[in-house]
Amino acid sequence: MIEHLPALMIAVPLFGAFTAPLFKKHYKGVSIWAIIITGITVILSLLLAKEVVTGGIMVYVFGADKPTLVLPSGYSVPIRIMFEVDAMSAFMAISATLMSFIGALYSSSHVEGETGLEKYYALLMLLEVGILGMVLTGDLFNLFVFLEIAGIAGSALVGFRNYRGEASEAGIKYLIVSAVASLMVLFAIGILYGQYGNLNLAYIAKNVSFNMVDMIALGLLFTSFAMKCGAVPMHYWVPDAYTEVPTGINPPLLVATYASLYALFRVSFTLFANIVVDLARVGWIMSIIGVLTMFIGVTMALVQKDVKRLMSYHAISQTGYMLLGVGVGLTVLHDPSKLAEFGRDAMAGGVFHIINHIIYKSLLLMTAGALFYVTGTRNLNEMGGLARKMPVTTISFMVGAAAISGLPPFNGFASKLLIYETSYRLNPLLTVFAMVTSVLTLASFVKVFASAFLGPPLEKFESAREVPGPMVIAMIILAALCIIFGLFPNLVLDKLVYPAVDALINFAQYHSWGGLA
């Protein structure tokens, strides 16, 4: 069974998604079904990660026993659809399954009052399928297909509250961005296919020659994935989508955004890694986009009144840290001494920040969802004095706010410190921007804390109480993860993050799968 794990990762949530509409009359049933299915995928992804970290890259071929089978005529190129799982994919798969599970758990009480919940859960699981497919696949066209699945499922969920005009507006924005981005990805795939006659990532990466046309393909892929992961200047869809989506979907939607970030890393590290000359320039572009993203995101966040919108702008600004960390690593990828000195740690910081950010941003958005659930408004000016009424939410919010600002005992500190230390070695200016961003982040969360939780108790929230059990459990799990990852960062760094970083750095290993070399 272990060798079929990559296929099961797709098959189980897909099965769950297509059976979910059968529970049309049983809303409780479908939410429990979703929790079970996503829970199983968490276990599968942990098994997969264990297998990959101990046993090396897994190549799974659909429709054949082993990847080395060739055409009867002896023409030896990879011809089948393959999943190629390295430590980086496994790392992303864990994030995706964990967050889908948390999302399903939180949803079970957060969207109780809505109609059409069987479709909601079917789309939630389809979104998970899309993310998992994107991060596990070793085939460019497959990447496009799963990108579209995640895009369609995601935007349908953004527009889920179709009795609100704003939801449809945010949904169509997200869909237009993701449709244009994935069409440009397809165009780039067509260019690469025309040149190399194959769609396998490893095969193309080994043969890539980087002429003019390849440069266009790299540019298109880079831009489209940057667009999909919400980097400045293509960030405008992020706050709308994150604000309008039901809060239970926020964690998987965050991971869907970072699946595009993963694709960006995969393209720049694996697909075009053999180009020695120009890669440093791509790395610089990535770092500068990262700095711009974090700074513009946080300045936009400071002026927001809507609590969820404020946090969505922070999601943009935190994406900048990941781009900065990994961009610093990409800049020095072909310089072994600098890579060992700080490049590897910079990438570790960037990759570690992905999972940290997913955890604390989901936690923060969930507290915002809890405030909305209780008060019925997202406007900060209309809230106040909720700290006593909702103790768990308040504590969760404080943990999340401390983590996102990078205060020491929480997980944000661990990854941000790595990024500060290493980006300083490349250029001190990058670090200055990163630190200023951190301070501004803290400032805006103090504002939220003061206006929503502190202050005199308002009369209209006299009867407000803590949110129902499943939501509390989901928040407590995430808050606990924040603290655990902050207190023992080496646990995650050694077991998951450094293997993932090494998988990105040792691209030759990814290229040399099977025996077709």
Place this chain on the structure above:
Amino acid sequence: MNGSVFVNFPFIVVAVLLALGFYTIGFKRNLIKVVIGIEILEGAVNMFIVALGYVKGGYAPIYTQAPPEAAGKMVLPTPQALTLTSIVIGVAVTALMLAFAVNIYKHYGTLDVTKIRRLRG
């Protein structure tokens, strides 16, 4: 000389369609027209892939029915398969976009993208 123009003709059409699609998405105010622009883009990309897979004098890759002279002259089936998949995905995307457009019209009473701006800041 005559030949080289016609060899590249599909790609010129693709470039024109791409430009047209981006123009429509960027400068048209009606939401339905924006959706049409995305459809034009999709047509351009699909045509690009089909044009890549075309080989003059090639045979369809159906092994069981192939005449003897087809050996070694078959085209690769991948581009057609890719295009089919991409068309199917495109239909789903269009349907969803039009559904959103209908819903937006219901709530805002207009399809003008400059007036549909409740989400801002």
